[in-house]
Amino acid sequence: MTTIQARFQLDYGDFKLDVDLKLPGTGITVLFGHSGSGKTTLLRCIAGLQRAPQGKLEINGHVWQDSERNIFLPTHQRSLGYVFQEANLFPHLTVRDNLNYGLKRIKQNSGMVKLEQTLELLGIGHLLERMPGHLSGGERQRVAIARALALNPEVLLMDEPLASLDYKRKQEILPFLSRLHQQLDIPVLYVTHSQQEVAQLADTLVIMEDGRALASGPLSETQSRLDVPLAQDREAATVWQATVAEHETDYHLTRVDVVGGSLSLPAVDAPVGTRLRVQIYARDVSIALETPIATSILNVLPATVTGIADGREGQTVVQVQIGNQALLTHITRKSALMLDLQIGMAVYVQIKGTSILN
Amino acid sequence: MLSPSDLGALFLTFKVAGIATVLMLLFGTPLAWWLARTRSSWKGIINAVVALPLVLPPTVLGFYLLVLMGPAGAVGKFTTWLGLGTLPFTFSGLVIASVLYSLPFVVQPLQASFTAIGEQPLEAAATLRASPLDTFFSVVMPLAKPGFLTAAILGFAHTVGEFGVVLMVGGNIPDKTRVVSVQIYNHVEALEYSEAHWLAGGLLLFSFSVLLVLYTALKTQPVAHPLK
Numbered sequence: 001m002t003t004i005q006a007r008f009q010l011d012y013g014d015f016k017l018d019v020d021l022k023l024p025g026t027g028i029t030v031l032f033g034h035s036g037s038g039k040t041t042l043l044r045c046i047a048g049l050q051r052a053p054q055g056k057l058e059i060n061g062h063v064w065q066d067s068e069r070n071i072f073l074p075t076h077q078r079s080l081g082y083v084f085q086e087a088n089l090f091p092h093l094t095v096r097d098n099l100n101y102g103l104k105r106i107k108q109n110s111g112m113v114k115l116e117q118t119l120e121l122l123g124i125g126h127l128l129e130r131m132p133g134h135l136s137g138g139e140r141q142r143v144a145i146a147r148a149l150a151l152n153p154e155v156l157l158m159d160e161p162l163a164s165l166d167y168k169r170k171q172e173i174l175p176f177l178s179r180l181h182q183q184l185d186i187p188v189l190y191v192t193h194s195q196q197e198v199a200q201l202a203d204t205l206v207i208m209e210d211g212r213a214l215a216s217g218p219l220s221e222t223q224s225r226l227d228v229p230l231a232q233d234r235e236a237a238t239v240w241q242a243t244v245a246e247h248e249t250d251y252h253l254t255r256v257d258v259v260g261g262s263l264s265l266p267a268v269d270a271p272v273g274t275r276l277r278v279q280i281y282a283r284d285v286s287i288a289l290e291t292p293i294a295t296s297i298l299n300v301l302p303a304t305v306t307g308i309a310d311g312r313e314g315q316t317v318v319q320v321q322i323g324n325q326a327l328l329t330h331i332t333r334k335s336a337l338m339l340d341l342q343i344g345m346a347v348y349v350q351i352k353g354t355s356i357l358n
Numbered sequence: 359m360l361s362p363s364d365l366g367a368l369f370l371t372f373k374v375a376g377i378a379t380v381l382m383l384l385f386g387t388p389l390a391w392w393l394a395r396t397r398s399s400w401k402g403i404i405n406a407v408v409a410l411p412l413v414l415p416p417t418v419l420g421f422y423l424l425v426l427m428g429p430a431g432a433v434g435k436f437t438t439w440l441g442l443g444t445l446p447f448t449f450s451g452l453v454i455a456s457v458l459y460s461l462p463f464v465v466q467p468l469q470a471s472f473t474a475i476g477e478q479p480l481e482a483a484a485t486l487r488a489s490p491l492d493t494f495f496s497v498v499m500p501l502a503k504p505g506f507l508t509a510a511i512l513g514f515a516h517t518v519g520e521f522g523v524v525l526m527v528g529g530n531i532p533d534k535t536r537v538v539s540v541q542i543y544n545h546v547e548a549l550e551y552s553e554a555h556w557l558a559g560g561l562l563l564f565s566f567s568v569l570l571v572l573y574t575a576l577k578t579q580p581v582a583h584p585l586k
Contacts, residue, residue: 049481075484076492082485088478092500101496102486147486 004029004155004187008045009054017041017052017211025060028181028188028201032230033208039191042208043157046189047082048075060154081148081186083158087140089132095143096128102151115150121183122146122176138169142176149184156188162197177201198223199239199279200357224319224326226309231317231328236282238327239357244274253298260323264298265354277357284353285329287318289339291348299351303327305343308336316341320349360556366533367541367557374449374537375517378456382464382513383506385457390468391494409462416459420526423455427527445527452528452535456517464513471505472498504576515568518561 004023010016017038023029031039044050046057048064051072057065059080064073089098099115119125122142132140141161148156161177162170174197181188181201190201198205198219206216207228215228220238223230230236242256242263254268256276263278270276292300306326307319316336318329327349341347360368393405411419426433427445434444445451475498483493499506521539528535530544538557545554 047485049484074489075481076487076489080485082482084478084482086478088482090479090482090497090501092497101483101488105487105492151487 003058004046004060004189005056005058006042006046007054007056008042008052010041010045010050010052015041015211017045019208019211019213021206021213021216023187023189023206023216024204025187026185027203028190029204029206030198030202031189031191031206031208032193032195032198032202034193037208038211039193039208040159041211043159043189043191046155047080047157048073048078049082062154079151079154081151081153081156083141083144083148083156083161085160085163087132087137087144089135089140089143089147091132093132094128095124095130095132095135098132098143099128099147099150102147106151114152115146117183118146118149121179136169137165138172141165141169141173145176145180149180149186153186156186158188158190160191160193162194163192174200195233195235195237199237200277202239220326224328226307226317226319231282231309231319232311232315234283234312236317236328236330237279238282240278240280240325240327242276242278244268244270244272244276246272258322259325260303261301263301263351263354265356268356279355279357280327280351281353281355282317282328282330284351285327286350286352287320287329287331287335287339287341288348288350289345292350295350297350297352299354300348301351303347303349305341305345305347308341308343320347322349361553363532363536364538364541364553364557367536367538368560370533370535371518371537371539374452374456375514377453378460378517379464379510379514381453381457382461383510386461386464386468386509386513390465391472391498393465394469394472408465411459412462416520416522417526419459420455420523423451423458423523423527427451427454447527447529447531447535449534452524452537455523455527456520459520459523460513460516463516464509467505467508467512468502471502471508475501508572508576511568511572515565519565 003025005021006023007020009018015036015038019042031042033039041050045052045055054067055065056067057063063071064078065071090101093101103115122145124139124142124146127135127139127143132143135143145161162173165173178200192198202219204217205219205222207214207222207230215222215225220240223238225231240258242258244254245257245262246255247267248255252267253264254266255262255264256278258278265278268276301322303320303322305318306321309317311317311330314333315330316333318331318336318341320327320329329349389408393401424446425431427437428434429438429444437443437445445454479497479501480493483497488496519539521543524535524537524540528537530536530540538561542554542557545551545557
């Protein structure tokens with residue numbers, strides 16, 4: 001499997017970046033963090049838009065930077081696509097010419113085919129003759145994504161592509177990104193500070209803080225780590241992969257299979273076998289020591305306690321394992337003491353609510 | 359009406375201004391680009407030097423050029439060594455002086471429009487495989503079109519209107535260095551007011567038309583230039 005290896009060190013005095021990451025060459029890797037955490041700087045270093053004095057960057061075996069051997073490929077010689085926070089289309093060119101700008105500059109092979117497919121995917125075929133000034137914010141950003149993808153790059157870099165859009169436009173683009181994810185095999189590095197985008201898009205999650213990568217790894221594994229501040233957040237959640245198993249139409253429910261059991265969800269309009277992302281908020285999960293016999297909660301799964309940490313204001317964060325899948329729960333400190341939770345204990349988790357992400 | 363020597367002066371004026379404008383765009387573009395992009399500590403000094411002709415009496419600039427390009431000056435010695443003789447009182451000398459004199463009128467609008475373009479389109483072009491030179495021609499030049507238009511028109515018009523520098527460096531040689539402004543001066547000296555009127559009125563009309571066209575054309579796309 002191809003991988004992305006990125007090691008950068010730079011020091012601007014009041015800001016330092018110091019990361020050493022090995023990322024998968026498939027799927028969407030989300031770089032998540034607050035503003036000033038260094039996620040955008042990291043992305044710009046990968047693109048070569050900024051040069052870290054100390055760094056080594058290897059994409060699919062191609063060395064793009066190696067400060068020890070004094071190698072630094074300028075941005076225009078790197079096989080990448082970049083989507084900026086503002087769409088950054090060329091205002092003097094039509095949408096078509098914007099899309100063709102990069103294509104004209106690469107050795108054309110599969111480019112045109114790719115472009116057709118991308119136009120279809122992003123639903124912008126009808127905008128080709130327009131000038132960027134006459135597009136809505138959402139349309140502009142879709143064109144920018146298509147322009148980057150048309151080059152069929154080895155990696156697609158996206159810097160908060162939805163941040164400048166209002167809620168409605170975000171909802172308009174997110175499905176496109178999910179589809180992209182399913183239909184294209186280009187690895188994507190995606191910078192965001194939105195937990196919603198993390199939940200909806202990430203396969204791999206890198207949590208950035210103060211110029212360092214606090215944690216990185218598969219989404220649910222990283223989300224449920226107790227040593228990152230995210231676990232204590234009111235919005236802390238774990239995302240699971242699920243497969244539609246059965247529709248219980250009488251009850252308006254859908255049963256989905258997850259690792260370590262199955263869940264009943266409010267009816268999902270998707271055929272059996274469809275892959276879904278299910279998000280479970282830590283605050284919606286409670287813990288029992290024995291199988292709850294009489295309970296209104298449908299989703300009860302056997303689990304093992306794998307970690308306990310202090311949470312905010314009288315809360316305890318408990319990490320449990322179901323099959324090989326981790327799950328975060330927020331319970332009160334009092335309950336944790338009363339249940340005398342210990343690492344390694346067998347417990348039952350009751351899941352009050354879930355949300356389906358795609 | 360206009361005499362043959364008036365027409366000669368007119369023709370010469372437009373020839374000097376045309377050639378000087380082409381040269382100013384040629385040298386001024388990379389200079390303005392550098393000034394717009396550099397973080398070098400030289401930027402301030404170069405900016406000041408380029409802007410000098412805006413505040414200096416033309417006779418001062420002309421005087422120094424005359425001394426520099428004369429037989430005893432550094433430039434003069436060099437051109438003599440090259441076998442070109444000295445430049446004062448020649449057409450080439452006049453063009454060189456005009457270029458230096460009008461350069462701020464070309465560099466400043468260009469610099470302002472390059473700065474206004476900002477970093478973003480350049481970065482976008484780089485991520486789309488365009489080399490820096492490619493980016494300059496395919497993105498910067500089209501986006502800076504109003505700047506180029508302003509620079510060319512102001513550079514040309516300002517060269518047409520010069521007098522002091524011409525008199526110092528070029529002198530008053532018919533068909534070689536005698537441009538319209540000098541010709542008007544000659545007419546007035548000889549008390550030929552009606553001849554002076556024709557030329558002066560023509561120049562007034564020309565200057566006004568040029569500026570009118572410029573401001574009308576740029577009304578929709580404002581760009582900073584030294585007259586604002």
